Amino acid sequence: MNDQAIAHFLALEAKRQNDGIELIASENYPSRSVREAQGSILTAKYAEGYPHRRYYGGCEVVDAVEDLAIERAKKLFSCAYANVQPHSGSQANAAAYHALLQPGEKVLSLVLNDGGHLTHGSPVSFSSATYDFVFYPLNANGHLDLAIISRWLDQENPRLFLAGYSAYPYAIDFQGMREVIDSHNKHSQVPCLFMVDMAHIAGIVAAGLCQNPLKYADIVTSTTHKTLRGPRGGLILSNRLDLAKKIDSAVFPYTQGGPLEHVIAAKAIAFQEDLSSAFVTYMKQVLINTKACNDELVRRGRIVSGTDNHLFLLNVLDSYGLTGKEAQQSLELIGITTNKNMIHGDRLKPNETSGLRIGFAAATTRGCNQEEAIRIADLIDDCLSKAKPFETLTKEVHAIASSWKDVMTLDFPIEE
Numbered sequence: 001m002n003d004q005a006i007a008h009f010l011a012l013e014a015k016r017q018n019d020g021i022e023l024i025a026s027e028n029y030p031s032r033s034v035r036e037a038q039g040s041i042l043t044a045k046y047a048e049g050y051p052h053r054r055y056y057g058g059c060e061v062v063d064a065v066e067d068l069a070i071e072r073a074k075k076l077f078s079c080a081y082a083n084v085q086p087h088s089g090s091q092a093n094a095a096a097y098h099a100l101l102q103p104g105e106k107v108l109s110l111v112l113n114d115g116g117h118l119t120h121g122s123p124v125s126f127s128s129a130t131y132d133f134v135f136y137p138l139n140a141n142g143h144l145d146l147a148i149i150s151r152w153l154d155q156e157n158p159r160l161f162l163a164g165y166s167a168y169p170y171a172i173d174f175q176g177m178r179e180v181i182d183s184h185n186k187h188s189q190v191p192c193l194f195m196v197d198m199a200h201i202a203g204i205v206a207a208g209l210c211q212n213p214l215k216y217a218d219i220v221t222s223t224t225h226k227t228l229r230g231p232r233g234g235l236i237l238s239n240r241l242d243l244a245k246k247i248d249s250a251v252f253p254y255t256q257g258g259p260l261e262h263v264i265a266a267k268a269i270a271f272q273e274d275l276s277s278a279f280v281t282y283m284k285q286v287l288i289n290t291k292a293c294n295d296e297l298v299r300r301g302r303i304v305s306g307t308d309n310h311l312f313l314l315n316v317l318d319s320y321g322l323t324g325k326e327a328q329q330s331l332e333l334i335g336i337t338t339n340k341n342m343i344h345g346d347r348l349k350p351n352e353t354s355g356l357r358i359g360f361a362a363a364t365t366r367g368c369n370q371e372e373a374i375r376i377a378d379l380i381d382d383c384l385s386k387a388k389p390f391e392t393l394t395k396e397v398h399a400i401a402s403s404w405k406d407v408m409t410l411d412f413p414i415e416e
C-alpha cells in the first residue's frame with residue numbers, strides 16, 4: 001500500500017481487533033475470501049440497472065456475479081426473489097418502504113427504546129419524516145405479545161406492520177404475527193402488509209435455527225454483515241414475485257445509483273459459506289455461548305434479560321449502580337468491546353442507558369467456546385463490580401483473545 005498513513009491505521013485496527021474480545025452484537029468477522037472480493041477490481045465497474053438490463057456496456061462478467069449472488073441468497077433463505085444491491089440495511093429499509101407505501105401512510109413498529117432500529121420511525125431518521133409511524137409496546141415482561149399487537153393493529157389500522165429488531169433477545173413468532181395480521185385484515189378497510197427486518201438474526205434464520213420470516217412476511221430486509229458474516233451491506237428478499245418490479249425500482253433508481261459489484265461478489269461468497277454445514281455448527285455455538293454467558297451472570301446474582309438468540313441485555317444500573325455508558329467505558333479499559341443499550345422500561349436517556357448489549361457472533365467466529373464464554377462473564381462481572389484490579393483482568397482478556405484465530409487469516413469452507 002502506497003499510503004503510509006492509512007497503512008498505519010489498518011495495522012492498528014487489525015491489532016485492536018486481534019487483542020480484544022469483541023462482544024458488540026451487530027459485529028462479526030468476514031472471511032478472507034469475502035474481504036478479497038470486496039477489495040477486488042470489480043469496484044471499477046459501473047453497472048446501473050440489473051443483470052442483463054444495464055445502462056452501461058461491459059457488464060457480462062458482473063451480470064454473472066450478481067446472478068450468482070441472487071441465486072445463492074434465494075437458496076439460503078428459501079425464497080423466490082432477492083435484491084442484493086442495497087448498500088446497507090438502512091437503504092434496504094428505505095427501498096422496502098418505498099416499494100410498499102405512499103408517503104404519509106401509517107406503519108406500526110416497535111417502541112424504539114424496546115429494541116427497534118433508527119429506520120423504524122426515529123425522529124432523527126428519514127423514516128419518520130416520510131411515513132406516519134406509530135409504535136406497539138412489549139408486554140410487562142419485556143416480551144413481544146400477539147394480543148397487544150392485535151389490539152394495536154385494530155386501533156391504528158396501519159398499512160404496514162414491521163417486525164425485526166436490534167436489541168431483542170427472545171425468539172420471534174413470525175407465524176403468530178402473520179395469523180394476527182390475517183385476522184385483522186378480515187375486518188379492516190386498510191389491508192395491512194407484513195415486513196420483517198431480520199438484520200440481526202439473518203444468520204440464525206439461514207442456519208435454520210429459528211422461524212424463517214420468508215414463510216410469513218410480504219417483504220424481508222436484512223444486513224449482510226451481522227450474523228450472516230458477509231461484507232457490510234444490505235439485502236431485500238420476498239416470496240411475492242408480484243412485488244419484484246416495485247422493489248427493484250425502489251432500490252435503483254429511487255434510493256441508489258450504481259451497485260457495488262465488488263460487495264455483491266463478497267455477498268455471493270458469504271451466502272455460499274452460510275449454506276455449509278460448518279455454518280450451522282458455528283451458529284449453534286453462538287447460541288450456546290450467548291446463553292452460557294447470560295446464565296453465568298445470573299449465577300453471580302446479576303440482572304440479565306435471558307436469551308434465545310445471539311445477544312442478551314445486562315441491566316448494569318440495577319446490577320452495579322452504573323449507567324450503560326460507564327459500564328461500556330470500564331469494559332473497554334480491559335479490552336472487552338460492548339455497547340450501551342436501552343432496556344425495557346429504561347428511565348435514563350439513550351446516551352446514558354441502564355443496559356449493556358452483549359453478543360457472541362464475532363467472538364464465536366474467532367473460536368470462543370462455552371467455557372471461555374463463562375470466563376468472559378466472570379471477567380465482565382469482576383470488572384463492573386470492581387472485584388479485581390483492571391491490570392489482572394486486562395491480562396486475562398489478552399490471554400483469551402490471543403489464543404483465538406487471527407482476524408486477518410480467517411477463512412471458511414465452501415460446499416458446492
Ligand SMILES: *Cc1c(COP(=O)(O)O)cnc(C)c1O
Nearest residue numbers: 088089090117164165166199223
Ligand atoms: C443494523 C440494523 C439495520 C441497519 O443496518 P446498516 O447497515 O447499519 O444501515 C437495520 N435494521 C436493524 C434491525 C438493524 O439491527
